[in-house]
Amino acid sequence: ASNTGITDKIVLVGFMGTGKSTVSRLLAEQLGWRRIDSDEEIVRVTGKAIKDLFAEGGEAHFRSIETDTLRNILQSDAPAVVATGGGAVLREENRSAMLAHALVVALKADEAHIVERVSSDSSRPLLQGDTAANVRRLLEERRTAYDFAPLIIDTTGLTPEAVCKIIVEQR
Numbered sequence: 567a568s569n570t571g572i573t574d575k576i577v578l579v580g581f582m583g584t585g586k587s588t589v590s591r592l593l594a595e596q597l598g599w600r601r602i603d604s605d606e607e608i609v610r611v612t613g614k615a616i617k618d619l620f621a622e623g624g625e626a627h628f629r630s631i632e633t634d635t636l637r638n639i640l641q642s643d644a645p646a647v648v649a650t651g652g653g654a655v656l657r658e659e660n661r662s663a664m665l666a667h668a669l670v671v672a673l674k675a676d677e678a679h680i681v682e683r684v685s686s687d688s689s690r691p692l693l694q695g696d697t698a699a700n701v702r703r704l705l706e707e708r709r710t711a712y713d714f715a716p717l718i719i720d721t722t723g724l725t726p727e728a729v730c731k732i733i734v735e736q737r
């Protein structure tokens with residue numbers, strides 16, 4: 567209800583591997599809106615892989631680029647479903663911008679599902695090395711990071727289609 571009036575942007579937040587990409591694709595298709603993935607946008611604009619941005623300037627460098635990119639995405643006019651990187655919520659500036667411009671939806675998943683989903687993909691710099699241990703540590707660090715979202719969905723046992731349905735109905 568706190569988002570009444572903001573009807574043409576939906577931002578998906580959540581830990582890595584909670585299904586933001588998949589759900590954003592389905593949702594955009596269903597609503598006939600464009601889909602924007604902030605990580606893809608960062609790669610497009612900088613011409614560099616996320617991994618390389620971390621390697622070059624560390625996490626802080628990446629977060630600054632991420633903040634600029636998100637601001638631009640959120641200020642654009644066209645209706646959009648926006649998938650964000652798992653750490654985009656860490657900066658207060660980003661959380662405020664998201665809440666001001668969109669319905670923010672947080673996707674939650676349990677640790678085992680997350681580890682399963684992220685294990686096949688080695689592109690995430692924060693998970694290099696012992697993936698399961700890194701997921702555990704970051705989940706603990708970010709335990710309440712996604713709670714600012716007015717709509718929080720525990721995706722356990724839900725298909726991406728079912729998650730979409732919940733979002734569309736709550737909109």
Ligand code: S3P
Binds near residue numbers: 583605616689690692
């Ligand atoms: C990050 C999540 C990644 C990506 C970067 C950092 C994080 O996005 O932005 O590797 O800090 O949680 P996904 O959540 O899409 O994997």
